[in-house]
Amino acid sequence: MTPSSTNRSGWAAYLQVAPLTLVLICFFAVPVALVVIVSFFRYQMLVGIVPTFTVKNYVDLFTNPTTWTLYASTLKFTLIVLVVTFVLGFWIAYFLVFHIRNLVTAIGLFLVCTVPFWTSNIIRMISWRPVLGREGLINSALQNAGITSQPIDWLLYSDFSVVVAYVHLFTLFMIVPIFNSMARIDKALLEAAIDAGASRFGVIWEVVLPLSKTGIALGALFVVTLVMGDFFVVTVMSGGLSGSATSGIFNDLQFLNYPRAAANAVILLITVLLIAAGIFRLVDVRKELVR
Amino acid sequence: MSASPSYGARPWTFYVLATLFTLFVIFLYGPMISVLVLSFQGPSGSLVFPLREPSLMWFQELFSPRRTGDVAGAFGRSLPLALLVMLMTVLISVTAGFAFRRRFRGSTVIFYMAIASLIVPGLVLSIGTLVTFRYLGLSASWITSGLGAHLSWALPFGLLIMFAVLGRLNPAYEEAAYDLGASRWRTVKDVVVPIVFPGMIAVALFGFTLSYDEFPRSWLTVGTKNTLPLEIWTMTTNVTSPALYALGTVTTIVSFLVIALALSAILLIQRRRSTGK
Amino acid sequence: MTTTQGSGDIRLVDVSKQFGSSYAVKNVNLTIPHGSYCCLLGPSGCGKTTILRMIAGHETPSAGEIFIGDQMVVGKRPVERGTAMMFQSYALFPHLSILDNVAFYLKMRDVGKTERRERAREMLARVQLEHLKDRMPAQLSGGQQQRVALARSLITNPKVLLLDEPLSALDEFLRLKMREELKRLQNDLGITFVHVTHTQPEAIALADMVVVMDTGRIDQADTANMIFNEPETPYVARFMGGQNVLSGTVASRAADLVRVRAASGALYEARPDKAAKVPAEGAPVSLAVRRDRIALSPRAEGGPVVNAVSGVVEATEYQGTYVKVTIATEDGSIFVANVSDDAYFASPVDTGDAVTARFRPEHLHFLSKVDTGAAGDPYLDAH
Numbered sequence: 031m032t033p034s035s036t037n038r039s040g041w042a043a044y045l046q047v048a049p050l051t052l053v054l055i056c057f058f059a060v061p062v063a064l065v066v067i068v069s070f071f072r073y074q075m076l077v078g079i080v081p082t083f084t085v086k087n088y089v090d091l092f093t094n095p096t097t098w099t100l101y102a103s104t105l106k107f108t109l110i111v112l113v114v115t116f117v118l119g120f121w122i123a124y125f126l127v128f129h130i131r132n133l134v135t136a137i138g139l140f141l142v143c144t145v146p147f148w149t150s151n152i153i154r155m156i157s158w159r160p161v162l163g164r165e166g167l168i169n170s171a172l173q174n175a176g177i178t179s180q181p182i183d184w185l186l187y188s189d190f191s192v193v194v195a196y197v198h199l200f201t202l203f204m205i206v207p208i209f210n211s212m213a214r215i216d217k218a219l220l221e222a223a224i225d226a227g228a229s230r231f232g233v234i235w236e237v238v239l240p241l242s243k244t245g246i247a248l249g250a251l252f253v254v255t256l257v258m259g260d261f262f263v264v265t266v267m268s269g270g271l272s273g274s275a276t277s278g279i280f281n282d283l284q285f286l287n288y289p290r291a292a293a294n295a296v297i298l299l300i301t302v303l304l305i306a307a308g309i310f311r312l313v314d315v316r317k318e319l320v321r
Numbered sequence: 322m323s324a325s326p327s328y329g330a331r332p333w334t335f336y337v338l339a340t341l342f343t344l345f346v347i348f349l350y351g352p353m354i355s356v357l358v359l360s361f362q363g364p365s366g367s368l369v370f371p372l373r374e375p376s377l378m379w380f381q382e383l384f385s386p387r388r389t390g391d392v393a394g395a396f397g398r399s400l401p402l403a404l405l406v407m408l409m410t411v412l413i414s415v416t417a418g419f420a421f422r423r424r425f426r427g428s429t430v431i432f433y434m435a436i437a438s439l440i441v442p443g444l445v446l447s448i449g450t451l452v453t454f455r456y457l458g459l460s461a462s463w464i465t466s467g468l469g470a471h472l473s474w475a476l477p478f479g480l481l482i483m484f485a486v487l488g489r490l491n492p493a494y495e496e497a498a499y500d501l502g503a504s505r506w507r508t509v510k511d512v513v514v515p516i517v518f519p520g521m522i523a524v525a526l527f528g529f530t531l532s533y534d535e536f537p538r539s540w541l542t543v544g545t546k547n548t549l550p551l552e553i554w555t556m557t558t559n560v561t562s563p564a565l566y567a568l569g570t571v572t573t574i575v576s577f578l579v580i581a582l583a584l585s586a587i588l589l590i591q592r593r594r595s596t597g598k
Numbered sequence: 599m600t601t602t603q604g605s606g607d608i609r610l611v612d613v614s615k616q617f618g619s620s621y622a623v624k625n626v627n628l629t630i631p632h633g634s635y636c637c638l639l640g641p642s643g644c645g646k647t648t649i650l651r652m653i654a655g656h657e658t659p660s661a662g663e664i665f666i667g668d669q670m671v672v673g674k675r676p677v678e679r680g681t682a683m684m685f686q687s688y689a690l691f692p693h694l695s696i697l698d699n700v701a702f703y704l705k706m707r708d709v710g711k712t713e714r715r716e717r718a719r720e721m722l723a724r725v726q727l728e729h730l731k732d733r734m735p736a737q738l739s740g741g742q743q744q745r746v747a748l749a750r751s752l753i754t755n756p757k758v759l760l761l762d763e764p765l766s767a768l769d770e771f772l773r774l775k776m777r778e779e780l781k782r783l784q785n786d787l788g789i790t791f792v793h794v795t796h797t798q799p800e801a802i803a804l805a806d807m808v809v810v811m812d813t814g815r816i817d818q819a820d821t822a823n824m825i826f827n828e829p830e831t832p833y834v835a836r837f838m839g840g841q842n843v844l845s846g847t848v849a850s851r852a853a854d855l856v857r858v859r860a861a862s863g864a865l866y867e868a869r870p871d872k873a874a875k876v877p878a879e880g881a882p883v884s885l886a887v888r889r890d891r892i893a894l895s896p897r898a899e900g901g902p903v904v905n906a907v908s909g910v911v912e913a914t915e916y917q918g919t920y921v922k923v924t925i926a927t928e929d930g931s932i933f934v935a936n937v938s939d940d941a942y943f944a945s946p947v948d949t950g951d952a953v954t955a956r957f958r959p960e961h962l963h964f965l966s967k968v969d970t971g972a973a974g975d976p977y978l979d980a981h
Contacts, residue, residue, distance in 0.1 A: 046420035049413045051431055057469035058438040061449025068452055125338035146349050148530040149576040152553045153569035157352035160359055165369045218689035221656050226703035227677035240693040259442025276444050295445040306440055
């Protein structure tokens with residue numbers, strides 16, 4: 031119990047969260063609510079939003095096979111990126127926490143991983159062009175080494191380059207929370223498991239993995255929402271060949287069809303929230319965070 | 322003492338994971354470095370290697386608006402916006418973090434609202450904010466709707482960091498300060514803030530870069546004048562010269578300066594604490 | 599399935615452990631007999647935990663050999679050594695129920711679910727915790743957690759149980775209770791217990807063999823009685839808390855009486871017991887005398903007195919059955935007398951009184967090392 035709670039009633043707490051709450055209401059709750067409302071309005075060419083109730087936007091979307099294709103493509107990317115970033119994030123965090131014996135070195139290497147996060151995403155995305163392109167570093171290296179005679183086309187502007195960019199941009203969101211969870215594991219637990227005859231992988235499977243659950247859940251939450259909500263990476267890195275769930279929204283906005291864009295946004299939002307709820311069901315993230 | 326490291330032979334997994342880590346770091350930095358190098362491309366050079374007749378011409382080109390759009394203007398908006406978001410994120414998420422140390426009615430709702438704000442796709446929020454401003458009869462601008470949209474994403478991040486920081490703050494420090502006759506304000510100023518200061522710098526760093534680099538939330542909310550990421554986005558479709566890389570180098574340098582500033586501030590505080598000066 | 603094979607005696611041969619450039623343990627030789635209760639005793643940083651962890655296999659010695667039974671165990675995995683470790687933090691897996699914590703070892707050996715749960719239940723019944731089997735570790739009290747940790751160690755059927763400060767997290771009442779339980783358990787099982795502690799009463803109460811350590815070295819390894827009554831070094835005498843250390847040079851030596859002259863001019867007469875190694879005439883020597891073998895009287899006036907220390911009472915502390923009187927002596931050192939409460943209240947002394955403390959020649963005990971004074975001995979003033 032903090033001292034404040036003993037001699038002060040709750041109003042101080044309300045005063046302290048008031049600014050946060052105000053911003054969240056004005057710039058999150060109201061906008062999202064309006065998106066939901068507008069999604070049930072009619073769109074009329076040249077007029078724009080007509081406030082009469084209709085479910086036409088949703089019917090349009092659900093009967094349009096493009097919607098399904100785009101969602102399938104987004105889910106495919108989400109799943110692939112989730113698996114790759116988890117595998118990378120888990121082993122890198124494990125390496126930093128349990129294999130680096132010097133704490134200062136571990137923190138230094140951790141910072142090395144996080145620094146690119148603070149730089150522009152778009153620049154990091156573009157920076158793959160001179161590497162993966164037809165005349166890029168990899169293709170010229172392969173040709174110089176005589177491994178291939180023709181430049182490989184699928185390196186850039188393909189599903190491959192989309193995944194590469196996602197992994198490049200988002201692996202950090204896995205590393206940080208998993209690192210945080212692992213750093214809290216009492217090293218004696220590992221030794222106790224070794225005492226009991228657990229193998230190296232036994233220790234990881236029985237002790238490290240279950241105790242990193244919160245970090246993994248948080249990381250997955252970030253990666254899922256970032257990939258599902260992305261439009262720009264997929265557009266740039268696929269060269270316009272692949273789309274995402276948000277591409278539909280983008281197209282509608284080009285024609286100022288706000289109601290249908292809103293309906294599409296609501297569907298996306300519900301999908302993301304369902305996945306998030308699934309993750310929260312598995313792990314009580316709040317209990318772990320506020321602890 | 323019991324946590325002393327063991328100096329036995331390293332297991333084979335160490336070498337496997339060290340290799341993985343090295344490759345990851347190359348993966349992380351390699352492309353960025355190639356952009357950095359190529360931004361010094363000469364007049365006869367192209368968008369790919371090799372580097373021919375290194376020069377600074379693309380940096381000069383960058384700031385001549387006729388060719389590449391309003392880069393200087395975009396900088397002039399993105400920097401103050403990021404600084405403002407940084408300042409507000411620190412103030413708001415630090416105070417809110419303190420509120421969450423206690424249970425109060427509605428805390429769960431606010432917590433989940435913050436989490437939802439964090440995970441709602443940026444584009445959805447962008448549309449919502451634009452529509453809201455429309456209905457209010459306001460026009461979107463980077464300093465109003467843009468600021469709000471950035472805060473809706475930076476604040477929850479700041480809050481999460483404050484949870485981590487305050488989770489380690491032992492209430493006994495505050496109790497000791499009260500026992501020693503400190504007022505509530507003096508306790509915060511002389512005891513709590515100095516202890517959580519490194520955490521506050523981390524929050525500031527987040528606030529700055531989340532705004533400085535934010536794209537989806539800026540897209541519909543900054544109005545007619547672009548912020549830097551939007552300017553770069555426009556350039557990716559219009560500009561096919563190494564000027565694009567030069568811009569990348571410039572923004573990355575700004576980012577690195579900010580990171581270096583934040584990290585050295587934290588290091589300085591830690592050192593001062595450990596040497597007692 | 600059982601791992602108990604051969605005996606559980608432990609031999610450390612010239613074992614050293616280096617962290618970077620500093621030694622945590624240096625050239626330690628130690629034999630712990632099978633079936634004994636051994637306590638490693640010393641202040642924090644003395645290397646006792648490092649020794650325990652090297653026996654357990656959680657640290658590798660930089661040099662030397664460790665045997666358990668007749669098996670050289672350096673380089674062997676912990677589970678192959680027949681040891682089980684109880685951690686200071688208990689290290690219960692927070693994500694597993696009590697039952698699954700205890701069954702963990704069996705799970706690692708691929709014992710079927712039904713069988714391992716049955717055996718874990720039996721083990722929990724032995725520590726009287728069967729009713730809590732489905733709880734999570736965080737829901738248990740400190741004492742209960744410790745019993746679970748004990749059950750988890752014992753299910754491996756070890757030859758040697760290693761305990762790292764097992765009682766330090768408990769309150770005083772539980773500590774005494776668990777102390778008895780540990781001792782009884784060791785008797786019942788007949789296996790070797792190696793117990794690391796920094797509290798002297800714990801070591802004296804439990805151990806068949808006490809190993810007193812000081813900055814990476816073993817000062818003395820002996821029975822509790824010997825350690826307490828016949829410390830070999832000034833460090834042990836002071837660390838065990840029951841002794842005063844006096845120093846001087848041998849003035850004369852006869853078969854049954856040795857005279858020692860202190861720097862202050864005081865003269866001590868001692869009757870060395872048969873084994874004591876008395877140095878040659880003129881050599882420096884240190885002597886110890888138990889605090890409870892001292893008689894106090896008001897300051898004696900007049901000429902020099904033999905076997906006496908004079909000074910001013912600095913503090914008195916009532917301890918229930920005796921009174922601890924701390925005296926600041928004339929040469930600036932500290933001398934402590936534990937006076938029985940009857941004797942004390944018959945002629946009480948108070949802070950500031952000038953007193954003389956006397957002791958008998960047969961109670962002076964020769965130390966094998968000469969006292970080097972305060973340098974590097976933090977227990978000099980720990981009275």
